[in-house]
Amino acid sequence: MDTTRPTTEQPPPPSIVEQVRDHAIAGAIFGSACNFVEGAWKSPSGSRLSGGVLAVPKNARSIGSCAAWFGVVQSVRCAVTHVSPDYPYESTVAWGVTDALFSMHRGPRAVARSGLMGAAIGVAFDMAEHSLKRFLASRPPREDDRRIPSESAACPAGIPDATRRRV
Incomplete structure (x- = not known):
């Protein structure tokens, strides 16, 4: 007889250190991808792949930044x-303060200019994210979308039985 029951406990939210680590890793991946694409773009037509691969370690400092x-x-x-x-x-x-912090070595005018530029870019990304969320929320559901099964006694709403973690 199976005595395991699904748990209803939520995992704890990630700590600030874990969030910062994950975003730093994402930044390294993004920087590596950008340098790979740039290296492949600037290489001669016969060696685009090798040019992209060689550009990544060559620009390790910018990837770290x-x-x-x-x-x-x-x-x-x-x-x-x-x-x-x-x-x-x-x-x-966050964007404005970070840009200001990273340009501190260039003086107060550069700090102010970079902070305002970072804030403007942050506003643009916030507006794009908000618009995308509004668009996705307003579109009518399609028939071919998979529906989450309704709530049952064994499984709360929105979590299918197959994906539940058993204790």
């Missing part, structure tokens, strides 16, 4: 969320 930038953005975003959980412009502030 990209990883650090993504990590700092996430840490500032977590700090803003911790101070004010309902603040709607957290990523705008």
